[in-house]
Amino acid sequence: xxxxxxxxxxxxxxxxxxxxxxxxxxxxxxxEVGPDLLPAGGVDVIDCTGKIVCPGLIDMHTHLREPGRxxxxxxxxxxxxxxxxxxxxxxxxxxxxxxxxxxxxxEYILGRAKVIDTVRVLxxxxxxxxxxGESLSEIGELKAAGAAxxxxxxxxxxxxxxxxNALDYAGMFDLLIISHCEDKKLAGxxxxxxxxxxTRLGLSGIPSAAEEIMVARExxxxxxxxxxxxIAHVSTAGSVRLIRQAKAEGLPVTAEVTPHHLCLTExxxxxxxxxxKVNPPLRTKADQEALIEGLQDGTIDVIASDxxxxxxxxxxxxxxxxxxxxxxxxxxxxxxxxxxYHKGILNISQIIEKMSCNPARILKIDPARLAPGDVADxxxxxxxxxxxxxVSAFRSKARNCPFHGWPLKGxxxxxxxxxxxxxxxxx
Amino acid sequence: xxxxxxSDRLNKKDLLGIxxxxxxxxELILNNADAFKEVLTRDIKKVPTLRGKTVINLFLEPSTRTxxxxxxxxxxxxxxxxxxxxxxSSLVKGETLKDMAKNLEAMNPDIIVIRHSAxxxxxxxARLCRxxxxxxxxxxxxxxxxxxxxxLTIREKRGGLSGLKIAIVxxxxxxxxARSNIFGLTRMGANxxxxxxxxxxxxxxxxxxxxxYHDLKEGVRGMDIxxxxxxxxxxxxxxxxxxxxxxxxxxxxxxxxVALAKDDCLIMHPGPINRGVEIDPxxxxxxxxxxxxxxxxxxxxxxxxxYLLSGEKG
Numbered sequence: 001x002x003x004x005x006x007x008x009x010x011x012x013x014x015x016x017x018x019x020x021x022x023x024x025x026x027x028x029x030x031x032e033v034g035p036d037l038l039p040a041g042g043v044d045v046i047d048c049t050g051k052i053v054c055p056g057l058i059d060m061h062t063h064l065r066e067p068g069r070x071x072x073x074x075x076x077x078x079x080x081x082x083x084x085x086x087x088x089x090x091x092x093x094x095x096x097x098x099x100x101x102x103x104x105x106x107e108y109i110l111g112r113a114k115v116i117d118t119v120r121v122l123x124x125x126x127x128x129x130x131x132x133g134e135s136l137s138e139i140g141e142l143k144a145a146g147a148a149x150x151x152x153x154x155x156x157x158x159x160x161x162x163x164x165n166a167l168d169y170a171g172m173f174d175l176l177i178i179s180h181c182e183d184k185k186l187a188g189x190x191x192x193x194x195x196x197x198x199t200r201l202g203l204s205g206i207p208s209a210a211e212e213i214m215v216a217r218e219x220x221x222x223x224x225x226x227x228x229x230x231i232a233h234v235s236t237a238g239s240v241r242l243i244r245q246a247k248a249e250g251l252p253v254t255a256e257v258t259p260h261h262l263c264l265t266e267x268x269x270x271x272x273x274x275x276x277k278v279n280p281p282l283r284t285k286a287d288q289e290a291l292i293e294g295l296q297d298g299t300i301d302v303i304a305s306d307x308x309x310x311x312x313x314x315x316x317x318x319x320x321x322x323x324x325x326x327x328x329x330x331x332x333x334x335x336x337x338x339x340x341y342h343k344g345i346l347n348i349s350q351i352i353e354k355m356s357c358n359p360a361r362i363l364k365i366d367p368a369r370l371a372p373g374d375v376a377d378x379x380x381x382x383x384x385x386x387x388x389x390x391v392s393a394f395r396s397k398a399r400n401c402p403f404h405g406w407p408l409k410g411x412x413x414x415x416x417x418x419x420x421x422x423x424x425x426x427x
Numbered sequence: 428x429x430x431x432x433x434s435d436r437l438n439k440k441d442l443l444g445i446x447x448x449x450x451x452x453x454e455l456i457l458n459n460a461d462a463f464k465e466v467l468t469r470d471i472k473k474v475p476t477l478r479g480k481t482v483i484n485l486f487l488e489p490s491t492r493t494x495x496x497x498x499x500x501x502x503x504x505x506x507x508x509x510x511x512x513x514x515x516s517s518l519v520k521g522e523t524l525k526d527m528a529k530n531l532e533a534m535n536p537d538i539i540v541i542r543h544s545a546x547x548x549x550x551x552x553a554r555l556c557r558x559x560x561x562x563x564x565x566x567x568x569x570x571x572x573x574x575x576x577x578x579l580t581i582r583e584k585r586g587g588l589s590g591l592k593i594a595i596v597x598x599x600x601x602x603x604x605a606r607s608n609i610f611g612l613t614r615m616g617a618n619x620x621x622x623x624x625x626x627x628x629x630x631x632x633x634x635x636x637x638x639x640y641h642d643l644k645e646g647v648r649g650m651d652i653x654x655x656x657x658x659x660x661x662x663x664x665x666x667x668x669x670x671x672x673x674x675x676x677x678x679x680x681x682x683x684x685v686a687l688a689k690d691d692c693l694i695m696h697p698g699p700i701n702r703g704v705e706i707d708p709x710x711x712x713x714x715x716x717x718x719x720x721x722x723x724x725x726x727x728x729x730x731x732x733x734y735l736l737s738g739e740k741g
Contacts, residue, residue, distance in 0.1 A: 199629040202568030272547030318545035
């Protein structure tokens with residue numbers, strides 16, 4: 001099995017590459033990169049003229065729901081959605097049922113992923129048993145089973161002493177802690193951003209401070225322990241400022257932002273569409289501008305989807321009763337290309353850094369590169385392709401996406417995982 | 428009963444909130460309510476306006492006053508009315524609001540009046556179904572017919588709304604009555620202020636065009652109208668204030684405090700009243716209290732709204 005990618009614009013920011021070249025893939029690996037490679041017998045030639053070829057994209061924040069909530073998503077459907085979104089690696093959060101707080105759950109996820117084998121799945125173990133915030137999970141066992149990071153995503157560890165121990169203890173195993181920053185008491189029964197819109201709509205608000213207090217705490221703990229902490233889905237201007245200061249101080253703090261926080265504001269809640277209900281909530285225009293500045297100046301390292309599938313029935317409830325979450329893997333790249341690339345906010349190299357190189361560096365996995373000898377995890381992007389978002393065409397089981405009907409420009413057209421085509425919309 | 432320049436129906440399928448109404452639409456409703464008030468003084472208080480129309484009162488949160496007022500309004504317009512309350516409804520059997528709405532729709536009602544504890548529920552119903560939806564109170568969002576009957580009451584007593592100084596006092600944060608009145612009164616040109624402890628004032632409320640006061644005595648000074656809101660005992664548990672007793676000490680509308688307002692200041696309250704908590708009995712029953720006029724006007728306003736929405740789906 002061999003593939004020859006012809007005439008593509010190769011962009012590999014990790015090595016400063018940006019040139020028209022061909023890539024020959026043999027088996028799982030890249031065998032040759034260079035101009036005018038000739039197809040030998042038995043090689044499938046893929047003409048990528050006008051396309052961008054980059055290291056496989058990584059989504060370091062997803063929810064696959066299996067085990068336990070296969071009605072929302074399965075590992076299989078989540079992996080298909082990932083491939084269709086241009087991703088070759090995804091990390092999945094531990095709030096499954098049972099929680100991924102033991103080696104056996106991690107092994108189960110990896111086992112299912114191996115069977116389907118269309119994208120690399122990195123299970124994130126829980127910091128605390130059952131996400132209860134009371135005592136540490138068996139972190140060493142999780143690491144040995146293949147957990148790639150730790151997080152109590154959605155159920156933040158409110159006990160600072162426990163979080164300090166988690167950082168120190170996980171540091172021994174070189175496991176990254178990903179923190180969903182939210183003071184649950186201050187967030188209260190909020191269902192949207194606290195501000196002008198919540199006042200107008202009579203919905204309970206979640207103040208920015210609920211996030212910022214915890215971002216500040218994690219920064220203090222990173223300073224105390226000298227351990228790395230990654231701040232998930234940053235949503236407020238205040239958080240961006242805190243992280244910028246922490247980085248200026250040289251603390252090992254990294255951060256991610258979601259496409260939906262970059263593309264929507266609290267104004268989107270006006271029609272009470274439960275698909276706009278997400279945690280952290282959609283914030284204000286000023287927050288959005290700060291997030292974009294954070295991406296531009298490197299304060300925010302990563303773009304990750306926080307793909308959070310729910311059933312149609314759950315999202316058809318009253319706004320107060322519907323669960324939080326937006327799916328994102330299949331709209332992530334097109335939203336980012338439309339919102340950031342075509343508007344001249346980030347160039348294509350910066351986008352690839354934030355969606356591939358930086359997640360690899362932060363998760364300490366082998367960087368996806370486009371060099372001979374490397375595993376062939378490759379995304380081909382058609383930056384000019386225009387298509388209207390149609391949730392009924394998603395590979396994901398879920399439909400909870402507020403972007404249905406949006407015209408977007410720039411889509412993945414081919415995804416190659418370990419030398420194998422997992423998604424192909426090249427015409 | 429109409430002036431020639433006005434259209435005789437609201438150009439809307441639903442009444443979801445005052446925020447969506449123009450000044451002209453509010454005036455149209457108030458003018459129609461004036462006409463229906465005349466009907467209510469007759470010996471036979473029934474007109475055939477909605478004969479053959481079906482109205483369902485879907486009350487998923489307890490209510491006596493508003494539900495009764497709607498039902499009387501519907502019956503006086505000769506509509507066929509059905510009441511559904513939370514107890515005994517299929518919602519307790521696990522049916523979703525969407526399924527319930529679709530089932531009701533299958534029986535072809537003309538109008539559904541909905542009261543629900545979750546903000547935005549009437550909007551969901553309106554989006555999903557063909558029938559007209561009247562919001563009878565959704566969460567802390569809006570209670571449009573309450574604001575309309577308040578505006579009708581003020582207009583009757585003062586001849587208009589523009590330029591009046593109006594204070595709304597109490598739990599603004601959780602009050603749909605406050606929101607609807609803020610939207611309506613500011614649109615009609617009144618000067619509106621809200622008064623309450625900072626814990627019960629929603630953020631950025633100034634952006635809705637109102638001033639904020641935390642001192643009741645200072646706040647009521649020179650007011651034409653004082654609108655009191657019911658304070659709920661549950662708020663004490665969330666420590667939004669220490670005790671009802673302390674709340675009453677600082678925010679109960681007493682005779683002494685009313686004396687700081689204009690001499691003929693009207694006292695309003697959407698009910699039900701907590702006597703001695705947010706309003707002193709002497710004030711509630713005093714000469715300038717229009718609390719019972721509000722209740723009477725509620726029927727006329729609801730008749731007007733039902734009438735104005737009933738012609739839209741030809």
